[in-house]
Amino acid sequence: MPELPEVELTREKLGRWLAGKRVDRVRIPDARTRRGQSETAIRGAIEGRTLRTIHRRGKFLRITFAGPGPALLNHLGMTGRWRRVADGAGDPPAARAALETDAGFRAVFLDVRRFGHCSLLLPADSERLARLGPEPLGRGFTAKMLGRLCAGSGRPVKVLLMDQDRIAGIGNIQATESLWRAGIHPHRPARDLGPGEVVRLHRAVRRTIRTTLREARGVELVYVSEGARGRKSADSRFRVYGKAGSLCPRCVQEPVVRTVQAGRSSFHCPRCQAALESPC
Secondary structure (H helix, E strand, O other), X not given: OOOHHHHHHHHHHHHHHHOXXXXXXXXXXXXXXXXXXXXXXXXXXXXXXXXXXXXXXXXXXXXXXXXXOOOEEEEOOOOEEEEEEEOOOOOOOOEEEEEEEOOOEEEEEEEOOOOOEEEEOOXXXXXXXXXOOOOOOOOOOOHHHHHHHHHOOOOEHXXXXXXXXXXXXXXXXXXXXXXXXXXXXXXXXXXXXXXXXXHHHHHHHHHHHHHHHHHHOOOOOOOOOOHHHHHHHHHHHOOOOOOOOOEOOOOOOOEOEEEEEOOEEEEEOOOOOOOOOOOO
């Protein structure tokens, strides 16, 4: 499912397609996708305006336009993605929204499970974005800052990493992979981590995200939830996520173990990620 790397790659893709293009028509027939907002109001606010730029904040995309008027807010949910479709071609299955341009194509938002949304940016949305934690690849996310977060929390370290008000954009997969790289058990209380472990985790988070961006850039995104295609993608992109029963790729001695944490599947190596202390 989309996390920071997938949302960032979507931002890059939409920017290549749409920057400088005029949106001639907006279609968001699905009320859930537009969060109950009036489609007429959305069309009136966006149609005829030229798309200026697309910003990512955590897992959200803010699509801005030249001139006065609101932006669009997009969240990919669990299965959302954008596809470029030529004029005259039909919409792909699960199309929930479309931005038709003056350049002979439209950008179509596909969302099988309908947990995503594309709608006008409201004041409450801006307030929510402002409350998000620092970006993991930004200057504000330092080892010192992560240490303060850990020291003040008795929650499992993996749960802390996924708290969007503490750190923006890290989801289940990136947290799982980062903790494996750092050699830290996902169930350990965050406040129990030593200074060296915090530094290792900080480096692991940034490396994991950068690696995912590098490996996924230029290829069609396939999410883990997409059956056999998703499992094949996970096998090639991730080290331990989704690989319960397979030997840990680092120690090559212990099989990866799956547990359930905060209602989500978690994966770790019991040898490389000891429950009480992590390896030197």
